[in-house]
Amino acid sequence: MSGGHIRTETAAGIGTLVISHASKHNAMTLAMWRQLGDAVTSLAQDDRVRVIVVTGEGDAAFVSGADIGEFAQQRSGADAVAAYDQAVTTAQRALARCPKPTVARIQGICMGGGIGIAAACDLRFASARARFRMPAARIGLGYAYEGMQRLVTLLGAPTTFDLFYTARSIEAPEAMRLGLVNDSIAADAFDAEVASRVALIAQNAPLSLRAAKAAILAALDAPAGPAREAIDALVRQCFASRDYAEGQAAFTERRAPRFEGR
Numbered sequence: 144m145s146g147g148h149i150r151t152e153t154a155a156g157i158g159t160l161v162i163s164h165a166s167k168h169n170a171m172t173l174a175m176w177r178q179l180g181d182a183v184t185s186l187a188q189d190d191r192v193r194v195i196v197v198t199g200e201g202d203a204a205f206v207s208g209a210d211i212g213e214f215a216q217q218r219s220g221a222d223a224v225a226a227y228d229q230a231v232t233t234a235q236r237a238l239a240r241c242p243k244p245t246v247a248r249i250q251g252i253c254m255g256g257g258i259g260i261a262a263a264c265d266l267r268f269a270s271a272r273a274r275f276r277m278p279a280a281r282i283g284l285g286y287a288y289e290g291m292q293r294l295v296t297l298l299g300a301p302t303t304f305d306l307f308y309t310a311r312s313i314e315a316p317e318a319m320r321l322g323l324v325n326d327s328i329a330a331d332a333f334d335a336e337v338a339s340r341v342a343l344i345a346q347n348a349p350l351s352l353r354a355a356k357a358a359i360l361a362a363l364d365a366p367a368g369p370a371r372e373a374i375d376a377l378v379r380q381c382f383a384s385r386d387y388a389e390g391q392a393a394f395t396e397r398r399a400p401r402f403e404g405r
Contacts, residue, residue: 146164146172146174147162147163147164147167147169147170147171147172147174147175147210148163148164148174148175148178149161149162149163149175149178149179149182150163151182151185151186153186153189153191153192155342155345156191156192156193156194156345156346157192157193157194157195157196157341157342157345158186158189158191158192158194158195158196159195159196159198160179160182160183160186160195160196160197160198161198161199161200162175162179162197162198162199162200162205162206162260163199163200164200164210165200165201165203165204167207167210167212168203168204168206168207168251168252169199169200169201169204169205169206169207169257170206170207170208170209170210170211170212171206171208171209171210171256171257172209172210172213173213173227173230175210176227176230176231176233176234177230177233177234179234179237179238179260180230180233180234180236180237183195183234183237183238183241184237186243187237187241187242187243190404192243193243193244193344193345193347193349193352193404194243194244194245194246194341194344194345194352195241195243195244195245195246196245196246196247196248196337196341197238197245197246197247197248197260197261197264198247198248198249198250199249199250199251199257201250201251202250202251202270203250203251203252204250204251204252204253204257205247205248205249205250205251205252205253205257205260205261205273206252206253206254206255206256206257206260206261207252207253207254207255207257208254208255208256208257208278209231209255209256211282228287231256231259231287231290232287232289232290234260235259235260235262235263235289235290235293236263236289238260238263238264239263239293239360240360242353242356242357243349243352243353243356244265244266244344244352244356245263245264245265245266246264246265246266246267246268246337246340246341246344247260247261247264247266247267247268248268248337249261249267249268249269249270249273249315249324250269250270250272250273250333251270251272251273251274252273252274253269253273253274253275253276254275254276254277254278255276255277255278255279258275258277258294258323259286259290259293259294261323261324262290262293262294262297262323263293265356266325266340267323267324267325268324268325268326268328268333268336268337268340269315269318269319269324269326269327269328270315270327270328270329270330270333271314271315271316271327271328271329271330271333272315272330273314273315273318273324273327274312274313274314274315275312275313275314275315275318275323276306276310276311276312276313277306277307277310278310279307279310280307280308280310281310286307291303294306296363297322297323298321298322298323299322302321302322315327346399346400346402347402348381348384348386348387348390348400348402348404349386349402349404350377350380350381350384350386350404350405351381351386353377354374354377354378354380354381357373357374357377358374358377358378361374384405385403385405386400386402386403386404386405389401389402389403390402
């Protein structure tokens, strides 16, 4: 599709969400923001999927931000701005609240809304050649509260001020030092290393991962995070599951566990 689209793939317990708009460095159109939220929801509801990976088409960009070419029509006037911002918030919220583990696989350019998408994921792995920038102040647009709150929680206020005030570009090693990404990985090892780490997640007990994510989000006091009672219920579900019995048996028998998510 020439205007860009969101594509999903599933294999070996991994759901991959591909942001595809290579002609514009995977810039997000309004339609793509709307598709993104739906795609996350679909993968979250797919029992075959244990972990979701978000990546850009090709290796030149993760997401270069919003498609500025649309702004004159899609982001002009109070009603249009509100509708556009709601689509962005809904998409990023779907990622942030997804009950399954989410991983941002970042190569090349990651700017603006791309940083917002990455920040909404649980883990962020970047190629050492990746570049990050928050150019809102160079374009004159505002960044909505929920996305800003997520960045402040992730980076702290001083770093968030720096990135927004200066609109400067940073390389992956600095992004890792600032806490924007979990790891900066050599470009020639990136594909294999990220695939290995994602596979490790997919092999683990789904109910345990779900309970851990709910508790971590609550500990962060994330927007509309799960209540303590809901987290306790998820923990009880782990101990009552067949996977709990399987994990103990596998440990005793010194073999890899075969988890089913129940």
